[in-house]
Amino acid sequence: MITSVQPYESAFTVICEISKVLAASYQLEVALAKTLELLRSFVHMDGIISLFNGDRVLDVVVGTEWDKSSDESYRRRLPRKAIDQIMMTDRPLIVENVAHHVAFSAADMKILGASDTVAVSFIGVPIRVDGNIVGTLTIDRVLDNGSRSPPDRDEKLLTMVATLVGQTIKLHHLSPGDRATPMAEGERLQKQPARARKKVHIKGIIGDSPALNALLKQIPVVAETKTTVMIRGESGTGKELVAKAIHDLSPRAGRPYVKLNCAALTETVLESELFGHEKGAFTSAFNSRKGRFEVADKGTLFLDEIGEISASFQAKLLRVLQEQEFERVGSNQTVKVDVRVIAATNKNLEEAVARNEFRRDLYYRINVVPLHVPPLRERHGDIPLLAAEFLKNFNDENGRTLTFDPSAIDALNKCEFPGNIRELQNCVRRAAILAVGPSIVGEDIGCSNGQCLAAAFCMASLKTGPLVAVPEKSRTPPVDGTGSAAFGVPPSIGLPLAPSGTARLNGPRVTDADQVIAAMEKCGWVQAKAARLLGLTPRQIGYVLRKYGIEIKRL
Template sequence: MTLRKDSQGIMSATTGITETSAEVALSGLYEISRILCSPIELGVMLVQVFATLENFLDMNACVCVLLGEGDRVERIVGSHGDPVISRDYFMSMPERVLGHIVTHKAPLIVPDIANDQTIGFRAKPAWAVNPRQVGLIGVPIPGRDGIIGILVVDCKAFSPDSPVIALNTRLLAMVGNLIGQTVRLHRLVERDRERLMGDLDRRTEVAKLGVTTPADMADVRIVGESPAITAVMEKIRIVARSNATVLLRGESGTGKEVFARALHQSSPRAKAPFIKLNCAALPETVLESELFGHEKGAFTGAVTARKGRFELADSGTLFLDEIGEISASFQAKLLRVLQEGEFERVGGTRTLKVNVRIVAATNRDLEDAVTKGKFRADLYYRLSVIPVFLPSLRERPTDIPLLAQEFLDRFNQENGTELQIDPNGLSVLSGCYFPGNVRELENCIRRTATLSRGIVIGEDDFACHSEGCLSSVLWQVGGADKAVTPPAKEPLLLSLQEVPPSPSSPPVDAPSSVRSEKEILEDAMEKAGWVQAKAARILGLTPRQVGYALRKNGIPIKKF
């Protein structure tokens, strides 16, 4: 297939049949997405993107401007390749180009800069050109919390109502979105590496001195006295003495990283590094470099050799979170390291050996994934030498008050407050299902403490009391792929006749015949003056459970 540019600046493909502009633009997006997934330095990556754009757009030059805190210009990368030329090129543009795109968060289109009356090109000597020669298209680069940069292309002048220009603008907007995601990923990886190197330097210094700091020992504190959590902690203490690989299993939010740290600190490796990596957070190309490291020149942008996390965790523990999310090809690479304890850096030929304790974690059903061929059976057996199943919060309800008090104490310490939870508030928490487990309980405490109007948190302060808690959607309205299932004895799913009334509340008068759940609810609401909190105390339920039951039975709330 051969490519040529038509008179409007869009590539045409000729194989005997001419492709449409939209099809060519789609192939351009595919090529650009491949470049942005490459494990190379960001500046080099963007220059390659601009070179690809030049094959699909009739452009003169292109520049990408990345912004830092306070909309400060952090980096300028241009199609020229030379940073100085790229910076001079952008600085020759009117300031309104950047301000207009960032302020309006929308593309800027100047069909002919010689006739521009608003942006200010006519006042710039570098842009003094004849009419119908140069036009400009600029699009924002979005981030999570706003605009993090702009992408500007100057090209041949065009008609404002040209459909090809509209397509080019949409193409550039999509490229800007892809660049925004890539820049955010690179910044996250860089921040994580800086934190990791700082943590490694600190731990290495501590290891040289032979001292364990109080901060190290305070990193992990597992709260709970229930039989379920006590059994897990006992198993962790036994397993910690060996070097066997451990696989932590459990629902999301059960605290897998906390237990991994506890295992490390209980082991003879406690003074060595504890390195963690979320396998689901990085694409495969970046994941390989992060775990195994790379040699200088291994790929474009690899200007120096860099250690991977296996080397950084030597003599210590490597925690691989979300291990069930790695691709099939990467599973084979990881298997060799687990079997032989050796690997090569990306682009290297020297075999490196490390002494690393592997602790992996997942909330996926690995057995089902192995059966369906989505996870290698040999890797599964290598990881699941010692499986440790972490209990969900509904399996340890007696720990809820202890955890709630722990999270409130942390909140008080961080914010300089002295909040407390009264017994009624703890009772509300004990009646909740918490499909998000410990993480959801912590978020609930922080949210309630932040919005509390007094120094004592009562039942009226919780979102579930005012029917503002929507976590039940995760298990009552979830699809087939939901991570958790409702408990077998959830009061909302049973007849209220099976729920005994509170000992401190007057019993509901029942006739000799068995009454329906709807009748019991209506009777209790009438006695409580249609106040759900009072009806909950009469029935021995929580206000949220009463609210669910009312909606389930189609009982409208009477207001006076």
């Protein structure tokens, strides 16, 4: 053991000893285990080295007393959320007490030996090969009243060790099943498109479509700043998950995360909820109370449905966002806070500004960094992944073992889900409840048996006018009063949305089946042509045909 030496001399000594071990002709796992043994003798912490393959799948896990039979036990010991944060942000993670950090679950704390009476610290640094992150070096230890080295000094030491480990990985095979050297792996990663190389995984957000990946790449970048973020997207797309991910990946992750739905409260209640009130400020104010801004001090405040607040309250909110100060209701004392605001809306704010329903200055203040959450119809490839996750959750909750038949996945892929992910989840649960066999088949899906909610929306809309999707070539954001084009608003956000999630345009009214039949006959019973003739989508034509039992003629 390395003991009884000055800190810098001791650090130099341990680096020299680790260099000798990594330069020796050991198997990679053995060399890494010996490295951790030397490290433990210096910093008195248990360490784990985790290596991932090119697809960010955990490949090698080595602990201090590693052997082939201990691999699984070390895998179970890994705090995966903390590891994922290091991998995604490419930055060290220093946690004084894991019990107070969101990256550690109750299971993680139990494995690490943390409790209400036992504090455990954690430090993790990334391991890189030619600039690409290939793994992490993490250590943890129980805090006591004795002396210990400062966390920043431990971090510097671990970073130096991680650099040596990265150089060593170049010269070894990752595993018996992967004969490419890590250097070749690094070269392969460098040759990949930037989108694939920077793929980000965030807990709770499922999918691999281009539209979703574009959003996921932006989240860690936005999270690092203190700037106000505006999350745009239709109802049910998962805007709240995106807001939580931004907070969890930000430097404020260990601070409060407070959320409030602005649409659910009246103006008076909203003011009290956000700014707090003093005792006796109004009839039911029996005690003084802090508002959400005070509770979220040094942290993040998520304001959902911000487009629904009244014009008078918009002026009050603008001052808080600009000055970071306010007064409680019934008080003249100014309260200063440091809060990062994340706002969300499914409303077209540009049109609201043009109609003087939303303050232009507030729009500019909150729309600093806009993020667009794509609707489910723009990420059809993610539907099977989401459906599988929802079915797994249903099985876990109800003790079932249901699976999807391929016909069920085909049926789900044919639906546009105007209610987005929330509607898909309900659809899967409904099918799982009503399924009569061990598998969910196509007939169990609402779209296949006349119980589709999307069809109900469309049929209801046909009574007042068709709801049609705007063709891609005509989805040019307006450049007049709305200002959408000037601010780079995604086309789907720049359009007024009807309940089904598609844009309402002027077109022929369809009150019965006669018009549909006439259009189909005129177009040679080609649904796409008949849809264009009536100003509908082919799917809406299909709904009408099924509802009235119209048989398609084959010419």
